Amino acid sequence: MFGVTILGNNSALPAYNRHPTAQVITLNNHLFLVDCGEGTQMQMSLYKIKRSRIHHIFISHLHGDHYFGLPGLLTSYGLMSRTQELHLYAPSALKEILDFILNVSATTLPYELIFHPLENSSLLIDENDFSVESFEVFHRIDCWGFLFREKRKLRKINADVTAAYNIPVDSFERLKNGEDFIQNDGTIVPNNVLTIANKPSRAYAFAADTIYNENVAAIVKHADVLYHEATYLKEKTDKAASRFHSTSEQAARIAKLAHVKKLLIGHFSSTYEVLDDFLVEAKEIFPNTQLALEGQTFIIN
Amino acid sequence: MFGVTILGNNSALPAYNRHPTAQVITLNNHLFLVDCGEGTQMQMSLYKIKRSRIHHIFISHLHGDHYFGLPGLLTSYGLMSRTQELHLYAPSALKEILDFILNVSATTLPYELIFHPLENSSLLIDENDFSVESFEVFHRIDCWGFLFREKRKLRKINADVTAAYNIPVDSFERLKNGEDFIQNDGTIVPNNVLTIANKPSRAYAFAADTIYNENVAAIVKHADVLYHEATYLKEKTDKAASRFHSTSEQAARIAKLAHVKKLLIGHFSSTYEVLDDFLVEAKEIFPNTQLALEGQTFIIN
Numbered sequence: 279m280f281g282v283t284i285l286g287n288n289s290a291l292p293a294y295n296r297h298p299t300a301q302v303i304t305l306n307n308h309l310f311l312v313d314c315g316e317g318t319q320m321q322m323s324l325y326k327i328k329r330s331r332i333h334h335i336f337i338s339h340l341h342g343d344h345y346f347g348l349p350g351l352l353t354s355y356g357l358m359s360r361t362q363e364l365h366l367y368a369p370s371a372l373k374e375i376l377d378f379i380l381n382v383s384a385t386t387l388p389y390e391l392i393f394h395p396l397e398n399s400s401l402l403i404d405e406n407d408f409s410v411e412s413f414e415v416f417h418r419i420d421c422w423g424f425l426f427r428e429k430r431k432l433r434k435i436n437a438d439v440t441a442a443y444n445i446p447v448d449s450f451e452r453l454k455n456g457e458d459f460i461q462n463d464g465t466i467v468p469n470n471v472l473t474i475a476n477k478p479s480r481a482y483a484f485a486a487d488t489i490y491n492e493n494v495a496a497i498v499k500h501a502d503v504l505y506h507e508a509t510y511l512k513e514k515t516d517k518a519a520s521r522f523h524s525t526s527e528q529a530a531r532i533a534k535l536a537h538v539k540k541l542l543i544g545h546f547s548s549t550y551e552v553l554d555d556f557l558v559e560a561k562e563i564f565p566n567t568q569l570a571l572e573g574q575t576f577i578i579n
Numbered sequence: 580m581f582g583v584t585i586l587g588n589n590s591a592l593p594a595y596n597r598h599p600t601a602q603v604i605t606l607n608n609h610l611f612l613v614d615c616g617e618g619t620q621m622q623m624s625l626y627k628i629k630r631s632r633i634h635h636i637f638i639s640h641l642h643g644d645h646y647f648g649l650p651g652l653l654t655s656y657g658l659m660s661r662t663q664e665l666h667l668y669a670p671s672a673l674k675e676i677l678d679f680i681l682n683v684s685a686t687t688l689p690y691e692l693i694f695h696p697l698e699n700s701s702l703l704i705d706e707n708d709f710s711v712e713s714f715e716v717f718h719r720i721d722c723w724g725f726l727f728r729e730k731r732k733l734r735k736i737n738a739d740v741t742a743a744y745n746i747p748v749d750s751f752e753r754l755k756n757g758e759d760f761i762q763n764d765g766t767i768v769p770n771n772v773l774t775i776a777n778k779p780s781r782a783y784a785f786a787a788d789t790i791y792n793e794n795v796a797a798i799v800k801h802a803d804v805l806y807h808e809a810t811y812l813k814e815k816t817d818k819a820a821s822r823f824h825s826t827s828e829q830a831a832r833i834a835k836l837a838h839v840k841k842l843l844i845g846h847f848s849s850t851y852e853v854l855d856d857f858l859v860e861a862k863e864i865f866p867n868t869q870l871a872l873e874g875q876t877f878i879i880n
């Protein structure tokens with residue numbers, strides 16, 4: 279399972295029961311929280327997110343609609359007697375804010391909160407089965423996107439063929455990694471005869487809050503699913519630019535340039551009660567677009 | 580109209596769709612916000628509170644469940660282009676937190692936020708028609724209760740009697756203030772012949788988070804409505820004390836000692852899904868008790 283569940287899809291001013299930005303990414307048995315707007319812990323309860331399984335939280339930038347729910351979530355973890363360590367990736371000033379808040383409330387968290395300041399585009403996590411990278415986007419203050427990748431999957435052994443060639447089991451790991459097999463007489467059995475390609479690895483890109491910038495497309499190239507903000511419709515292209523935000527049309531243009539498979543749009547301005555036009559506008563340029571609706575889980579495949 | 584609308588009645592860990600502490604007090608045409616737990620601005624939308632009419636916010640203490648909704652509310656006011664000044668009464672460290680948060684987000688509020696640090700029990704506001712006092716309660720960190728009083732109402736002119744005595748209109752203000760009238764021949768017409776008593780002034784006391792302490796009863800004596808926290812049932816009296824909280828029974832004992840007219844209880848622990856026992860327990864000692872249920876408005880009279 280690789281998917282993203284939307285907990286908040288609105289821009290800064292909550293409206294029409296839409297909430298500020300928060301998403302939970304599920305990758306195999308890992309849960310990641312990306313951004314944590316006010317009310318995220320309540321949204322987690324509503325949508326049955328197993329919050330105790332989250333060990334990594336990523337905060338894109340320090341506009342409040344992307345992190346004002348974090349102090350509450352962190353203290354709630356404490357009240358729930360969490361002991362497992364929690365990794366937080368965020369702009370460095372957030373550590374000072376959290377330290378100050380915990381200090382004035384005389385609170386000591388019963389778990390270790392490990393803070394990783396976001397500084398340059400970099401590989402944040404590199405595990406056996408997944409990796410997470412940060413990348414710079416273009417907003418009014420420092421802002422980061424995140425790229426979640428499944429690790430390259432090993433090829434599968436074609437058991438009938440390996441039996442026919444009488445290939446010893448202790449060679450299988452090398453075959454899965456793509457090596458050819460050299461027989462005792464020196465002849466080579468090509469890897470693609472002995473193994474079958476696995477499903478390709480998948481990637482999810484969260485492009486945070488950003489003005490239209492084609493560098494984003496270069497970075498998220500070929501992602502399976504791209505989340506790109508679409509705060510306004512194209513009728514407000516100038517306003518979008520002045521606030522370092524994007525329109526729905528611009529999000530679609532990035533998706534098209536990047537050759538992603540699917541585009542999710544969100545961070546809708548409270549100006550708009552009905553969201554249909556966002557979808558119409560984006561689909562004209564990039565047909566496989568969906569609205570990042572709250573409570574919905576989008577499978578990445 | 581003098582009433583209190585409950586926006587959040589749960590203790591720190593949100594549960595069962597109950598929210599952290601927040602209340603809106605309406606007094607004539609004034610709206611006051613007391614505490615501002617995470618999600619308060621969404622609760623305001625849900626319960627149709629006219630947030631733009633709030634000019635005074637009171638924060639009892641710096642445990643997050645009493646103010647983590649404040650940064651979001653203040654920035655939302657900015658996004659709504661508020662220009663009217665806003666008075667904030669809170670422990671002094673909150674100013675540092677807010678300044679830091681606004682600074683890292685490069686946000687300048689378009690309205691004046693006037694910060695009043697809470698230091699000693701004192702008269703915070705003294706207007707013609709109402710006053711607000713802070714008083715110390717007894718919690719793990721510095722914590723304040725608030726007493727909202729209607730100002731003493733003037734007596735009403737008994738028009739038939741003043742006409743019969745031929746009393747000039749320019750004496751009416753003095754009569755309303757309770758003075759007797761001295762006729763030209765030196766005889767005195769007693770005030771209570773010429774005027775009628777108005778309804779008595781009313782008071783609402785918000786006792787914040789506190790351990791059982793009879794000093795609170797002395798301070799809130801004769802309030803029309805007392806809100807007192809009741810985090811636990813009496814079966815957890817020891818736990819309540821160890822966390823500087825109260826039980827439902829203890830809240831009722833304070834209400835009885837203080838001779839208030841009505842008791843509201845709230846700040847329920849997330850241990851309890853059903854709240855019926857809180858009411859049963861309190862009513863044994865103080866029959867006129869009600870649960871501070873979210874969305875409900877309690878008239879103070």
